[in-house]
Amino acid sequence: xxxxxxxGFGVVGSGTVELFYRNKESIIKKAGKDLDxxxxxxxxxxxxxxxxxxxVKDINVILNDDEVTLVAECMGGVKFAYGFVKxxxxxxxxxxxxNKELVAQKGAELLAIAKExxxxxxxxASVGGAIPIIRPMHQCLAAxxxxxxxxxxxxxxxxxxxxxxxxxxxxxxxLSMAQKLGYAxxxxxxxxxxxxxxxxxxxxxxxxxxxxxxxxxxxxxxxSAITPRDIADAEKWGGAVKLIGAVRxxxxxxxxxxxxxxxxxxxxxxxxxxxxxxxxMVSGDAIDKAMFYGRGAGKFPTASAVVADIIDMAxxxxxxxxxxWEDADNSTFVEKIENNETEMYVRVKSSDKAVIEKFGAEIIxxxxxxxxxxTPCLSEKEIEEKLTGVEVVSKIRILAM
Amino acid sequence: xxxxxxxGFGVVGSGTVELFYRNKESIIKKAGKDLDxxxxxxxxxxxxxxxxxxxVKDINVILNDDEVTLVAECMGGVKFAYGFVKxxxxxxxxxxxxNKELVAQKGAELLAIAKExxxxxxxxASVGGAIPIIRPMHQCLAAxxxxxxxxxxxxxxxxxxxxxxxxxxxxxxxLSMAQKLGYAxxxxxxxxxxxxxxxxxxxxxxxxxxxxxxxxxxxxxxxSAITPRDIADAEKWGGAVKLIGAVRxxxxxxxxxxxxxxxxxxxxxxxxxxxxxxxxMVSGDAIDKAMFYGRGAGKFPTASAVVADIIDMAxxxxxxxxxxWEDADNSTFVEKIENNETEMYVRVKSSDKAVIEKFGAEIIxxxxxxxxxxTPCLSEKEIEEKLTGVEVVSKIRILAM
Numbered sequence: 001x002x003x004x005x006x007x008g009f010g011v012v013g014s015g016t017v018e019l020f021y022r023n024k025e026s027i028i029k030k031a032g033k034d035l036d037x038x039x040x041x042x043x044x045x046x047x048x049x050x051x052x053x054x055x056v057k058d059i060n061v062i063l064n065d066d067e068v069t070l071v072a073e074c075m076g077g078v079k080f081a082y083g084f085v086k087x088x089x090x091x092x093x094x095x096x097x098x099n100k101e102l103v104a105q106k107g108a109e110l111l112a113i114a115k116e117x118x119x120x121x122x123x124x125a126s127v128g129g130a131i132p133i134i135r136p137m138h139q140c141l142a143a144x145x146x147x148x149x150x151x152x153x154x155x156x157x158x159x160x161x162x163x164x165x166x167x168x169x170x171x172x173x174x175l176s177m178a179q180k181l182g183y184a185x186x187x188x189x190x191x192x193x194x195x196x197x198x199x200x201x202x203x204x205x206x207x208x209x210x211x212x213x214x215x216x217x218x219x220x221x222x223x224s225a226i227t228p229r230d231i232a233d234a235e236k237w238g239g240a241v242k243l244i245g246a247v248r249x250x251x252x253x254x255x256x257x258x259x260x261x262x263x264x265x266x267x268x269x270x271x272x273x274x275x276x277x278x279x280x281m282v283s284g285d286a287i288d289k290a291m292f293y294g295r296g297a298g299k300f301p302t303a304s305a306v307v308a309d310i311i312d313m314a315x316x317x318x319x320x321x322x323x324x325w326e327d328a329d330n331s332t333f334v335e336k337i338e339n340n341e342t343e344m345y346v347r348v349k350s351s352d353k354a355v356i357e358k359f360g361a362e363i364i365x366x367x368x369x370x371x372x373x374x375t376p377c378l379s380e381k382e383i384e385e386k387l388t389g390v391e392v393v394s395k396i397r398i399l400a401m
Numbered sequence: 402x403x404x405x406x407x408x409g410f411g412v413v414g415s416g417t418v419e420l421f422y423r424n425k426e427s428i429i430k431k432a433g434k435d436l437d438x439x440x441x442x443x444x445x446x447x448x449x450x451x452x453x454x455x456x457v458k459d460i461n462v463i464l465n466d467d468e469v470t471l472v473a474e475c476m477g478g479v480k481f482a483y484g485f486v487k488x489x490x491x492x493x494x495x496x497x498x499x500n501k502e503l504v505a506q507k508g509a510e511l512l513a514i515a516k517e518x519x520x521x522x523x524x525x526a527s528v529g530g531a532i533p534i535i536r537p538m539h540q541c542l543a544a545x546x547x548x549x550x551x552x553x554x555x556x557x558x559x560x561x562x563x564x565x566x567x568x569x570x571x572x573x574x575x576l577s578m579a580q581k582l583g584y585a586x587x588x589x590x591x592x593x594x595x596x597x598x599x600x601x602x603x604x605x606x607x608x609x610x611x612x613x614x615x616x617x618x619x620x621x622x623x624x625s626a627i628t629p630r631d632i633a634d635a636e637k638w639g640g641a642v643k644l645i646g647a648v649r650x651x652x653x654x655x656x657x658x659x660x661x662x663x664x665x666x667x668x669x670x671x672x673x674x675x676x677x678x679x680x681x682m683v684s685g686d687a688i689d690k691a692m693f694y695g696r697g698a699g700k701f702p703t704a705s706a707v708v709a710d711i712i713d714m715a716x717x718x719x720x721x722x723x724x725x726w727e728d729a730d731n732s733t734f735v736e737k738i739e740n741n742e743t744e745m746y747v748r749v750k751s752s753d754k755a756v757i758e759k760f761g762a763e764i765i766x767x768x769x770x771x772x773x774x775x776t777p778c779l780s781e782k783e784i785e786e787k788l789t790g791v792e793v794v795s796k797i798r799i800l801a802m
Contacts, residue, residue: 019544019687030543030723124541130688132533132541140525140533142431143420143708269694272673286420286705287531287695293670294691304687307544311723321716322431 001034002314005062005093007084008075009042009055012098012125015303016072017051020310027307031314038068041084059084063091069119070313072306073097082106089113089121094316096309098125098302104199108212108327115319122309122323127153127200128278130301131294132308137207137282138322144284146208148248150401151280152273153200153259155296156184156191157223157243161261162274164231165240171226183276193222194243194259201245204280205257209249211328213257219337221260230261230394233345233364233372239265242273244399248283254335262399263345263374270399281401289401338381343398346383347372352390359386374398403432403715404439406463406494408485409476410447410456413499413526416704417473418452421711428708432715439469442485460485464492470520471714473707474498483507490514490522495717497710499526499703505600509613509728516720523710523724528554528601529679531702532695533709538608538683539723545685547609549649551802552681553674554601554660556697557585557592558624558644562662563675565632566641572627584677594623595644595660602646605681606658610650612729614658620738622661631662631795634746634765634773640666643674645800649684655736663800664746664775671800682802690802739782744799747784748773753791760787775799 004020006013020027020037028035039062040054049055062068071088073095075081081102085095090113097103102110103123114121124134128151137146152158156178163174175192178184190196198220205213223243234241242264247257264271269291273279278296283289295301312320345364348355350371356363361373370393375383377400405421407414418438421428429436440463441455450456463469472489474496476482482503486496491514498504504511504524515522525535529552538547553559557579564575576593579585591597599621606614624644635642643665648658665672670692674680679697684690696702713721746765749756751772757764762774771794776784778801 023544023546023686026546027544030539032722131691132537135541136533136537138431139713140536140709141705142712143424143428143705145424145427269670269673272670284705285424286701286708288699288702290532290693290695292691292693295689298689300687301689304542304544304685307687308541311543312540315722321433322712 001036002069003036003038003067004070004072004310005039005041005068006037007041007071007073007081009040009044009046010074011299012302012306013040013074015299016074016306019300019303019307027311031311033314035314038065059087063087069093070310071095072310073099074306075099076101078102078105085110086113089117089119092117092119094120094313096122096125096306096313098306100126100196100199100203104202104215107203107206108325111324115324118319120313120316120320122313123203124309125302125305127203128280128292128294129296129298130304131278131280131292131296133280133292134207134323136292137204141282141284141287141290142322144286146282146284148246148283148401149204149208149280150244150246150270150399152242152270152278153197153245153280153296154191154243155276155278156188158273158278159183159276160192161223161226161241161243164226164228168228170228171224192224194220197243197245197259201247201257201259205247205255206325207323208247209255210325211333212325213334214330217330217334219258219260223261226261227394229347229370230396233347234263236364237263237345237374239263240271241396242270246401250335254333256335256340258337258340260397262397264399268399268401283401338379340380341377342380342400343377344375344383345372345394345396345398346375346387346392347394349391349393355387355390402435402437403470404437404468405471405473405711406440406442406469407438408442408472408474408482410441410443410445411475412700413703413707414441414475416700417475417707420701420704420708428712432712434715436715439466460488464488470494471711472496473711474500475707476500477502479503479506486511487514490518490520493518493520495521495714497523497526497707497714499707501527501597501600501604505603505616508604508607509726512725516725519720521714521717521721523714524604525710526703526706528604529681529693529695530697530699531705532679532681532693532697534681534693535608535724537693538605542683542685542688542691543723545687547683547685549647549684549802550605550609550681551645551647551671551800553643553671553679554598554646554681554697555592555644556677556679557589559674559679560584560677561593562624562627562642562644565627565629569629571629572625593625595621598644598646598660602648602658602660606648606656607726608724609648610656611726612734613726614735615731618731618735620659620661624662627662628795630748630771631797634748635664637765638664638746638775640664641672642797643671647802651736655734657736657741659738659741661798663798665800669800669802684802739780741781742778743781743801744778745776745784746773746795746797746799747776747788747793748795750792750794756788756791
């Protein structure tokens with residue numbers, strides 16, 4: 001028998017508790033041992049909850065109860081979650097978390113503590129919600145040298161872009177709709193400016209290449225500047241605009257992680273991933289490429305990943321050695337965005353049309369006083385240099401994967 | 402240190418050996434122990450192979466060597482592979498296989514032996530080649546009750562259908578092209594008549610619902626009867642023709658597995674999966690749906706899955722309890738195809754046009770003396786009854802997932 005504590009009784013925490021009890025019989029069968037939830041930690045009161053008797057407000061109740069060996073952290077944020085998770089791991093309790101901010105900022109440290117204490121720190125729910133991606137990457141693709149990862153890592157922005165593409169909406173109108181439907185928060189900054197996707201590409205980069213990549217070192221652009229003209233030009237070019245978190249290994253052995261809107265060509269399945277769905281494409285030396293698709297957020301999709309981690313923690317009697325990365329000085333292995341080599345969609349004032357010749361590029365559209373084209377594959381620094389003195393209206397990378 | 406034996410030095414077997422040595426350093430790191438390949442079993446001689454010193458012709462060399470604890474079966478077929486794998490498991494050696502025929506026919510028995518002997522029988526490579534699907538289904542989605550699985554499980558037929566769709570080719574011409582490119586065998590029956598996809602849906606059904614589903618009990622149709630008119634009508638209807646292996650849980654607690662061409666609507670990502678790529682969509686009560694996409698065959702993609710299984714077998718010190726199913730009398734839980742409820746694309750002689758009224762359906766196309774429509778969702782028996790006395794030219798199910 002193993003006892004579980006769930007930290008946080010919000011959307012994901014309550015989903016985790018509900019899903020556990022809904023499918024308890026088969027969950028126990030798969031875990032191979034009896035399991036039950038002993039505590040739920042929250043500072044709020046839930047007198048009407050059927051789980052009211054499990055609620056506690058003091059983390060020490062959980063920390064000091066040796067019967068609790070499995071912890072699900074569903075609080076979010078770093079401020080409190082970091083200390084709680086660290087203390088649980090130091091006590092040898094395994095922790096599953098849905099908290100991407102925590103993993104992106106403190107993953108290396110927490111993984112090291114888990115290893116030292118012989119327990120596990122799992123975070124399948126932190127990227128791609130319901131989509132199995134963490135475990136497939138380090139376990140199913142373990143025979144591969146991973147060369148690149150790219151994906152739609154944020155459902156809110158994918159919903160907004162889908163509305164802009166399919167219904168010709170402006171960004172601001174699509175954002176309002178997302179907020180009305182509950183897909184975007186009142187302060188949508190973390191989603192629309194790419195911060196959420198940045199945390200996730202940090203986690204995937206760290207896992208794929210074995211060294212912790214910190215959010216501060218990852219170039220991040222959101223979608224708030226994307227206009228209907230960008231969308232229309234992508235369609236003319238032969239694809240769609242998607243917010244992509246990407247990382248790839250470079251010939252100099254550094255890696256190039258970043259988050260930005262991209263033109264994605266129609267032949268790439270990622271261009272067909274719409275609404276709030278997420279998808280992650282992984283390239284490896286043996287598999288060529290594989291893609292994982294599903295709901296990137298939501299109460300039960302996220303809880304599904306948390307409970308799967310709980311089952312695996314219950315089955316494990318030692319630290320998982322493949323899901324691990326080391327802390328590292330990012331300056332030595334994270335390449336600067338100016339050295340990123342990419343094709344680039346560029347739109348300039350029609351009066352600056354002459355610059356297109358410098359790139360030997362073809363015009364995509366020339367209307368309303370603005371002309372657009374796609375550059376050959378060059379470093380971003382070179383593209384900047386060629387554009388010196390020109391008023392650039394829009395600049396969007398082309399996804400090469 | 403664990404020693405590995407590879408059975409069969411054909412495409413997958415040689416890929417497994419090459420991939421192991423190419424990425425040996427990181428494979429050993431992920432396995433957490435030193436690994437090496439000690440034997441390769443093949444009746445043929447390979448004097449020029451760099452691995453010639455490992456080749457043996459007698460399975461008893463492997464069976465009687467206690468140092469060999471991990472076996473990769475890459476021979477294919479059931480005749481010899483069954484006995485070899487069974488004997489390895491009986492000796493307590495864990496076995497990874499890429500052999501879908503073996504798993505579809507003997508999975509329950511071999512899993513039971515592995516359990517009894519405390520070793521493992523893994524088969525990630527048997528479905529979807531490089532695509533992680535076996536492990537995600539029983540491990541990452543373990544918190545879910547799986548309700549349905551549907552996918553493109555055969556690359557050869559997907560290539561042929563893609564050519565028929567994109568280049569208006571006839572089936573026979575697309576098949577010839579697939580043969581020229583090495584995507585289809587000289588005798589393409591197992592692929593084009595759906596037998597290969599049938600074995601794979603048997604494996605996925607057994608895994609999802611816990612009871613062994615045997616190929617003989619699964620209704621199977623191929624794509625050799627698909628015509629350009631079917632393809633054109635699918636386009637008009639709003640989708641594409643794909644060969645789908647599917648299974649779903651019914652309200653009567655039986656399951657409905659089958660393989661057949663389907664109309665797949667454009668909104669379903671499966672409709673965008675082209676060429677030799679495979680994709681599997683899984684529905685569960687918590688995740689809604691998730692899709693896994695990648696190369697379903699090929700030397701290194703398949704070897705990638707075999708080697709990932711080897712790594713997991715090396716890490717394990719007991720039988721994996723979640724990847725298991727029981728033998729069972731299929732007649733008690735596999736529903737008959739006549740009770741399958743589905744919408745159906747039907748094409749009849751224009752002279753029989755009156756039958757469309759019986760279905761209250763709208764015409765998709767009416768040309769060259771044939772008229773087509775899509776029925777409402779009815780049991781296949783009911784659809785048959787309404788079509789009594791009518792000459793049916795084509796009948797293709799609509800994918801509901």
